[in-house]
Amino acid sequence: MVGANIVSSERPRRLRLGMVGGGNDAFIGAVHRTAARIDDHFTLLAGALSSTPSRSRESGEALGLDRVYDDYKQMAIREARLKAGVEVVAIVTPNDSHYPIAREFLRRGIHVICDKPLTSTLDDANKLLKTVNNNKAIFVLSHNYTCYPLIRQAREMVTSGYLGQIRVVQVEYVQDWLTEVVNNKQAEWRTDPMRSGEGGAIGDIGTHAYNLVRFVTGLKVEQVSADLQAFVVGRLLDDNAHVMLRFEDGVRGMLWASQVAPGNENGLRLRVYGDKGGIEWAQEEPNLMWYTPYGCSTRKITRNCAETLEAANRLSRIPPGHPEGYLEGFANLYSEAAAAIRAFDRGEKVPLSVTYPTVQDGLDGMRFISACVKSSRGNSRWVKID
Amino acid sequence: MVGANIVSSERPRRLRLGMVGGGNDAFIGAVHRTAARIDDHFTLLAGALSSTPSRSRESGEALGLDRVYDDYKQMAIREARLKAGVEVVAIVTPNDSHYPIAREFLRRGIHVICDKPLTSTLDDANKLLKTVNNNKAIFVLSHNYTCYPLIRQAREMVTSGYLGQIRVVQVEYVQDWLTEVVNNKQAEWRTDPMRSGEGGAIGDIGTHAYNLVRFVTGLKVEQVSADLQAFVVGRLLDDNAHVMLRFEDGVRGMLWASQVAPGNENGLRLRVYGDKGGIEWAQEEPNLMWYTPYGCSTRKITRNCAETLEAANRLSRIPPGHPEGYLEGFANLYSEAAAAIRAFDRGEKVPLSVTYPTVQDGLDGMRFISACVKSSRGNSRWVKID
Amino acid sequence: MVGANIVSSERPRRLRLGMVGGGNDAFIGAVHRTAARIDDHFTLLAGALSSTPSRSRESGEALGLDRVYDDYKQMAIREARLKAGVEVVAIVTPNDSHYPIAREFLRRGIHVICDKPLTSTLDDANKLLKTVNNNKAIFVLSHNYTCYPLIRQAREMVTSGYLGQIRVVQVEYVQDWLTEVVNNKQAEWRTDPMRSGEGGAIGDIGTHAYNLVRFVTGLKVEQVSADLQAFVVGRLLDDNAHVMLRFEDGVRGMLWASQVAPGNENGLRLRVYGDKGGIEWAQEEPNLMWYTPYGCSTRKITRNCAETLEAANRLSRIPPGHPEGYLEGFANLYSEAAAAIRAFDRGEKVPLSVTYPTVQDGLDGMRFISACVKSSRGNSRWVKID
């Protein structure tokens, strides 16, 4: 076995973590918990795991939590008073509750790791931004895909000029699980405007794609022209979204988000082209990236190989050929959060190498959703993202 | 070796073929000649291979032609008078000359196989349509990609309801050969509005993509919203085109055509999704298609395998696992042309199974180019294709 | 996000884990620790992390262990006396020390999770088998690849007759990290006969391949014919191994293990063919398996999809399209170990669905190494594995 550079999971003290949402049958809650464990920076101690108190208690017991609360407000108040209360809370509830929940913790100096998209309304998003700015705590948004090592590699390559002047960006996030009417809990709130907000696929997964593009290229999207559809009869939010993008500096792009494309499981795929080269990456095979210097053969860059850069390698645990996946990518988000929180708590600046999606990124995503919906309602006219 | 169903290349008499354009260093001329030979339905006898008489003669000699002409008009006149003159002519010149050349042959009852796109102007395209309608001859447009066996399979599957109600279509045709300023003959006329027409990438390759979508789905595109760019400084025509599509019946699509995306050689790729399934096919791996019946695992359909349909198998020569390629696909176009011409010459209807791109398809493509250019100039407003 | 079936990581009480070996710069120690954390069945409390006491202490401190020991014997004695001493120990040292270490713990009723291959000599392996049989403790060997969900799928499919009567098995485990002389710690002991045993590549990775074949097919390998080479000058153990296999029931196979094949990172790949179908799986893309029912198109089976079986799904955390990787596979080994230990400690039988590699599998692997070496020395004559 080749020498490895597993992310050093050994740290002086684990951060005390709480969780709001994520009760027994929730998907993303369990993902957050696993991600928090992988690199051993956190101990989950307390939670308000469901808005139904009995379910919260049941779930908390099952998880062996020290302290289980009936509601998040109570939790924020009490934890803040405890000497060894939680230092950071993961919010894994539907979008419409992100802002009120985050507010309670942030104003008490408890750091927040919040599920995406930021909120269900632009108004809430703006308020949350202010709340973060007015309080002394770290806020991390779970755009987990930015934490895949090869996405860091892509970003570093763009920044360092490997692709030359960027010209064209193609991004898509394609699933098929809403091809028909679905009645489970996951589907229910994600297709409900009251809880999800005005975006369906464009909000749930389109913002991931948008965020990924922004993260990798560093380019601002100035305008969007969107055509959103709800194909399934009775669905109130879009389940398929076509968007043309105009970036700063004349860069052009397309974004496709869909939850009704049979054969696609979790098809987030990014392609970036400049005048000196192109790259291609897909989430379902996250351990490799295709890189073509213009005029040369395409290179298969594998995670943690001899040709990857430090920005990618620092988030890599094991040697190439030993696949890391979605949970490790998500764990990287938690490890970045831990690094940021620790620096913050020491009164230091977050190291430059540490990067995580911020409330500003979340607001940017909300503006993107809003602009897309506006454009689509305006017969796809170009709408500025301000 | 497994039993094969090679396309029966054995026919009573070869059709007498002429060629206009396709002199010594032309790419597509040699492709047409090879395609015409593969299934042995044609003998190339005469040509006006270049607008420069000396080059025409040189090229004709090199090819061992019986009769070489200084110009196409002279050729049309004389061949029409010969008892054993050419019955069909391949036109492989730049777009602006397609109409005048085709006219000379068609009006003399000589069948035409013409390179795409149809013409350089919509006006010429309309005239050519009339010319075809007013004369008794077959006109075949070289949208060769419609003749790949698995594209026929895709079409048959859509028609037969394998995918259910179609909802979303994604098509792209991506190359990188114009990433920088290129000065060879191929690049020169393709980026010259006077010879190519108003479309650059959208004309040269975008029409292939558009035609493929139309062919496979059978759906009319009603409106386009386009954003065309010329990234290379000094280039007069688009080298990258983003287009949103609105089909009849509420179907939606996206089309991306680019000649400036490093790492892409000839990346024509089609994805079609309905409420019962999805398919995916890429020209660079033409011997396989991915098919997912919704809720089931994805099937790898190989050319000529146990699960392909007669519409695909009839254009297949050799067993699965023995790859056919671009030239065989192009040869299928010639074989379809031969079948049509033979039926026509016998005074019979062209058999239903025989399919080829017509002048109407060519006009449709020209309208697509025109609508895209109009939309792009109108800040991507939706423009009807009428 | 589609409804998920993340492995329930919620358990009444975590098992107390110790570790022998796995000091600061060891690869596999960190892998074991991460794997133990992922599903939250274990807490690492104590260790003898290096044979050098100062390094053991340093490493233990870095890991925040409660109890750090200078040597494993001391650790076994003391932990066995503690009321809340470790219940299970992970042994992640070079092969030659597996037996003596395991013995100390097993005889004190402490369960063992031991790195592969079992020992460095067949003699030690036999002794270890006896030790396990004579004591009351679970022994788990870290053939982690058997815990990938789709390997469980493969096994279940073979057992259930999807492939019919098995005929041919092809397995390979190919790396390139020893292509040249390598001087790091990993390489050093793995190429040292005193610590590794008589097998080089055939021991380090060949046994993984062998074990995988045995696990998936359930078939006994009766004879091997091997041709082992050490290509790098001065290397004392094989770095490339070619083996022909004769299984019971007339089944035939080939096994290739190499550490000198440039371009291969961790290429463990299994193909099994019967008279009704075939399957293919590769460790570097562990989330998919190719399955061909004879006469039909090949199916792409993805982890946790609609067509996977319970035996695979129970080891799957997240939905298809969200890749799990090497660490999750390894975590499954720990989760299986936890389930077995818990049943054992309750005095119950290990549930039938719970499967893990045993000391018997380890002995079988040692016999395989021995037979290969004997065959190779005997000019590749067939040698029985008894």
Next chain:
Amino acid sequence: MVGANIVSSERPRRLRLGMVGGGNDAFIGAVHRTAARIDDHFTLLAGALSSTPSRSRESGEALGLDRVYDDYKQMAIREARLKAGVEVVAIVTPNDSHYPIAREFLRRGIHVICDKPLTSTLDDANKLLKTVNNNKAIFVLSHNYTCYPLIRQAREMVTSGYLGQIRVVQVEYVQDWLTEVVNNKQAEWRTDPMRSGEGGAIGDIGTHAYNLVRFVTGLKVEQVSADLQAFVVGRLLDDNAHVMLRFEDGVRGMLWASQVAPGNENGLRLRVYGDKGGIEWAQEEPNLMWYTPYGCSTRKITRNCAETLEAANRLSRIPPGHPEGYLEGFANLYSEAAAAIRAFDRGEKVPLSVTYPTVQDGLDGMRFISACVKSSRGNSRWVKID
């Protein structure tokens, strides 16, 4: 469309071609005829297409041949006397008739393109070698896979030292069409020892694999250790073959040939590893090759790209991204044959760049079959290929 280098199909005069075998429903006959047409170096004029005179005539008529014969001997005699008789004959009959047929033509100075394997017995093979040596004519064996452009690339790379000192070769040729008892004509003679010879899969496809290895590496195989099986009940010849190879210079290899591996259509795949790099190529995706310089990322080399060598490009017709396939590879064999024959007829040496499989290669293949059968019967003992 990028500038192309289509194989110049323009030649002063086509060679007059005859065919023995290849009647109406034969697979390989039609392949030879198409291959001969693609680059336009040949005109098929005469044939003895079946051993049944009436079928020969029928088939000849269908093909529009000028001269059809009842048997090959008659054909050889008469054609040799004609002023414009055939100059070269393609022999596409079962293996046992290759020698007597070839002899009749060669002794009359008519060049031969003969299907593989060379003969059905080693004795015939030796006689055929003598016949070729004693007569003045070119003899080409249809190991068509050596004519794929990227196989030429591979060979040139090995020769030029891209891979350094070769160490390990892995080759496999895997199909599934004989998984069950098959009763068609193709299957019938290929599983009949009287017509095929002593090798089943090892002869029909194993020799292709063996020849490919020899061609690409230039290395002599000194010894083989083989384990041949006939899995289908009642089958007289092997349908699965496992072979270990010992080359000169200590190079080692494995060869697997199978016709009973469900999911494999025509899986010829070659991997070569040296101390400086490795390559991998598969016939089903012949337009790309993977090349890894040791310590660097893997390169995707596409046919006719900027990084391919002249030895590959000279057999390439169209630009990268425009797939060529099996028939083009076979056409390259015919083009090489034409070049050789033309040089021969001019009394010149065959140019060094022109390469084709010879009678000597055919004899080498027969010796390989013989050695494998002998080894397998001798319990896989190592047998020399002399």
